[in-house]
Amino acid sequence: xxxxxxxxxxxxxxxxxxxxxxxxxxxxxxxxxxxxxxxxxxxxxxxxxxxxxxxxxxxxxxxxxxxxxxxxxxxxxxxxxxxxxxxxxxxxxxxxxxxxxxxxxxxxxxxxxxxxxxxxxxxxxxxxxxxxxxxxxxxxxxxxxxxxxxxxxxxxxxxxxxxxxxxxxxxxxxxxxxxxxxxxxxxxxxxxxxxxxxxxxxxxxxxxxxxxxxxxx
Amino acid sequence: xxxxxxxxxxxxxxxxxxxxxxxxxxxxxxxxxxxxxxxxxxxxxxxxxxxxxxxxxxxxxxxxxxxxxxxxxxxxxxxxxxxxxxxxxxxxxxxxxxxxxxxxxxxxxxxxxxxxxxxxxxxxxxxxxxx
Amino acid sequence: xxxxxxxxxxxxxxxxxxxxxxxxxxxxxxxxxxxxxxxxxxxxxxxxxxxxxxxxxxxxxxxxxxxxxxxxxxxxxxxxxxxxxxxxxxxxxxxxxxxxxxxxxxxxxxxxxxxxxxxxxxxxxxxxxxxxxxxxxxxxxxxxxxxxxxxxxxxxxxxxxxxxxxxxxxxxxxxxxxxxxxxxxxxxxxxxxxxxxxxxxxxxxxxxxxxxxxxxxxxxxxxxxxxxxxxxxxxxxxxxxxxxxxxxxxxxxxxxxxxxxxxxxxxxxxxxxxxxxxxxxxxxxxxxxxxxxxxxxxxxxxxxxxxxxxxxxxxxxxxxxxxxxxxxxxxxxxxxxxxxxxxxxxxxxxxxx
Numbered sequence: 001x002x003x004x005x006x007x008x009x010x011x012x013x014x015x016x017x018x019x020x021x022x023x024x025x026x027x028x029x030x031x032x033x034x035x036x037x038x039x040x041x042x043x044x045x046x047x048x049x050x051x052x053x054x055x056x057x058x059x060x061x062x063x064x065x066x067x068x069x070x071x072x073x074x075x076x077x078x079x080x081x082x083x084x085x086x087x088x089x090x091x092x093x094x095x096x097x098x099x100x101x102x103x104x105x106x107x108x109x110x111x112x113x114x115x116x117x118x119x120x121x122x123x124x125x126x127x128x129x130x131x132x133x134x135x136x137x138x139x140x141x142x143x144x145x146x147x148x149x150x151x152x153x154x155x156x157x158x159x160x161x162x163x164x165x166x167x168x169x170x171x172x173x174x175x176x177x178x179x180x181x182x183x184x185x186x187x188x189x190x191x192x193x194x195x196x197x198x199x200x201x202x203x204x205x206x207x208x209x210x211x212x213x214x215x216x217x
Numbered sequence: 218x219x220x221x222x223x224x225x226x227x228x229x230x231x232x233x234x235x236x237x238x239x240x241x242x243x244x245x246x247x248x249x250x251x252x253x254x255x256x257x258x259x260x261x262x263x264x265x266x267x268x269x270x271x272x273x274x275x276x277x278x279x280x281x282x283x284x285x286x287x288x289x290x291x292x293x294x295x296x297x298x299x300x301x302x303x304x305x306x307x308x309x310x311x312x313x314x315x316x317x318x319x320x321x322x323x324x325x326x327x328x329x330x331x332x333x334x335x336x337x338x339x340x341x342x343x344x345x346x347x348x
Numbered sequence: 349x350x351x352x353x354x355x356x357x358x359x360x361x362x363x364x365x366x367x368x369x370x371x372x373x374x375x376x377x378x379x380x381x382x383x384x385x386x387x388x389x390x391x392x393x394x395x396x397x398x399x400x401x402x403x404x405x406x407x408x409x410x411x412x413x414x415x416x417x418x419x420x421x422x423x424x425x426x427x428x429x430x431x432x433x434x435x436x437x438x439x440x441x442x443x444x445x446x447x448x449x450x451x452x453x454x455x456x457x458x459x460x461x462x463x464x465x466x467x468x469x470x471x472x473x474x475x476x477x478x479x480x481x482x483x484x485x486x487x488x489x490x491x492x493x494x495x496x497x498x499x500x501x502x503x504x505x506x507x508x509x510x511x512x513x514x515x516x517x518x519x520x521x522x523x524x525x526x527x528x529x530x531x532x533x534x535x536x537x538x539x540x541x542x543x544x545x546x547x548x549x550x551x552x553x554x555x556x557x558x559x560x561x562x563x564x565x566x567x568x569x570x571x572x573x574x575x576x577x578x579x580x581x582x583x584x585x586x587x588x589x590x591x592x593x594x595x596x597x598x599x600x601x602x603x604x605x606x607x608x609x610x611x612x613x614x615x616x617x618x619x620x621x622x623x624x625x626x627x628x629x630x631x632x633x634x635x636x637x638x639x640x641x642x643x644x645x646x647x648x649x650x651x652x653x654x655x656x657x658x659x660x661x662x663x664x665x666x667x668x669x670x671x672x673x674x675x676x677x678x679x680x681x682x683x684x685x686x687x688x689x690x691x692x693x694x695x696x697x698x699x700x701x
Binding site for chain 1: 577579580588589590591593609610616617647648652657658659660661662663664665667669670673674675676677678680681682684685686688689
């Protein structure tokens with residue numbers, strides 16, 4: 001079995017299983033930890049609206065922090081946009097998602113993807129360096145932070161190398177890219193990458209919890 | 218159910234190799250004019266889309282000299298509208314193209330009579346005159 | 349052609365002028381992916397080349413490789429090269445048969461000990477040697493015997509080079525490639541199903557011209573012909589870059605000649621000369637004719653997923669298996685949440701006491 005056959009065959013299979021199993025374990029587990037019973041009368045009755053409100057309002061920094069964290073705010077959004085466009089709108093990726101999910105969506109030309117890919121790598125490396133050098137960031141960062149960043153950075157870099165056919169034979173580059181994605185998928189449920197899944201439920205939960213007490217979250 | 222001929226399959230695709238090739242010919246011509254040696258470009262070595270080879274030939278055009286060589290099948294040596302730029306098309310006895318070259322030179326090698334052939338020809342002529 | 353003649357003398361005897369010979373050398377150099385500046389060197393080498401003896405053995409094959417090579421009947425460059433070699437044994441092409449033919453083979457091998465080229469097409473069954481025999485001799489035994497004193501082996505076709513179709517799942521005959529059996533002789537893999545005919549003759553032309561084995565890649569294939577992948581030389585590449593793909597074989601994209609990646613083209617992972625040399629003397633190749641590359645010059649191409657499954661779809665198993673994993677994960681989630689709640693309750697109860 002060649003490296004590429006392993007990477008696109010059993011490697012991918014196991015990575016997808018572990019990813020699906022792990023994400024659902026943590027997500028369902030977290031959801032089931034919430035208590036259902038109302039132990040006192042809620043101040044507001046539409047906790048759903050409060051939840052959605054929090055999901056939307058927390059997409060921007062709190063007004064008092066806005067100026068101070070503008071850099072993190074802008075780079076954070078730039079990073080996520082660049083990442084999503086590169087991953088979700090590149091034609092070969094969409095073909096892969098279609099094979100998993102059963103449906104597809106329109107793609108963007110390759111040159112646009114190349115630009116967003118480079119932007120994503122640039123922003124991520126900048127943020128990684130900041131995390132490692134800024135005194136406060138360095139103090140509060142742990143292994144989870146660094147591993148989570150690295151398992152996302154390597155697929156981006158190997159993806160661009162494979163796309164450009166640069167550095168080795170194409171099948172080798174493709175296999176390494178797939179293996180790096182599999183490493184990310186396997187790490188995903190066990191580290192901070194879970195924020196991708198948990199962010200919306202977490203904000204929603206905070207919104208409803210505060211909302212029932214009549215407080216805007 | 219339409220017939221197969223009504224399905225349009227011609228593509229307007231470009232590899233982007235036509236212009237660079239023409240520039241290469243331009244540089245080769247200048248080198249030749251400056252007294253340096255000629256250049257041979259193998260058209261089969263370049264990825265060209267269907268129709269691009271014809272476009273190159275059409276762009277180069279035809280000039281004053283057109284020679285048909287009959288050796289192991291027909292070979293057409295055409296001076297293009299740019300003197301010094303020759304288009305050489307080798308075909309086999311089945312009239313199928315086996316090689317295509319652009320030669321930038323004063324006179325393509327294949328047009329010159331070859332020494333070995335001349336020697337063999339002298340022997341033949343002498344024998345002919347003896348009889 | 350007499351054995352002791354060189355190629356130059358042979359051609360002159362056939363009535364080929366020096367001019368004709370130069371044309372032959374230009375075309376041959378082009379065939380071998382040599383630059384035009386090498387033509388004079390080729391001419392010099394070919395003029396004095398000795399005729400190599402070639403033994404061609406066909407094992408578990410469909411004869412497509414021989415067919416590919418012998419389609420032309422008039423003197424083409426390829427057939428001249430083919431003619432220039434001394435094909436001492438080829439049981440499809442030769443007139444002789446039976447014990448006489450086998451005896452001729454053995455005599456040729458003895459006479460040219462250490463110098464003959466062994467060409468093999470077809471895979472060798474390693475499961476039960478009786479699966480494929482010639483004159484009562486198993487392929488395996490014949491290969492071992494012929495390889496012992498050969499100069500080099502040319503494994504023509506994906507079957508001989510990598511196992512090919514017989515080697516595909518479930519491989520009932522235990523088919524293996526030549527390089528799986530012979531370890532001590534140089535082997536040139538000219539893969540493809542079939543290989544492009546000019547590639548086969550290009551390798552033979554290299555022998556004639558230089559007397560050596562051409563430069564080979566990691567899979568033993570001549571770099572001159574297998575050094576680039578189809579994707580990098582495909583004329584439809586601009587469509588790939590612009591994201592213009594044909595979705596079905598008869599949609600507008602297909603008619604406009606757009607990229608066939610979504611229809612399963614294996615061009616990016618296939619190395620061959622189809623996109624530049626093309627087939628039928630440069631007429632076309634599968635992608636130009638509207639069908640994606642099936643990767644026929646690569647090992648195991650029959651088992652690498654469907655011909656119409658795009659490369660990036662992967663071969664990772666079924667969606668149902670994923671749903672199973674999801675259900676299992678959810679179950680574990682519920683279980684651990686309930687367990688956590690129970691612990692909390694117990695702790696609260698312990699506190700209250």
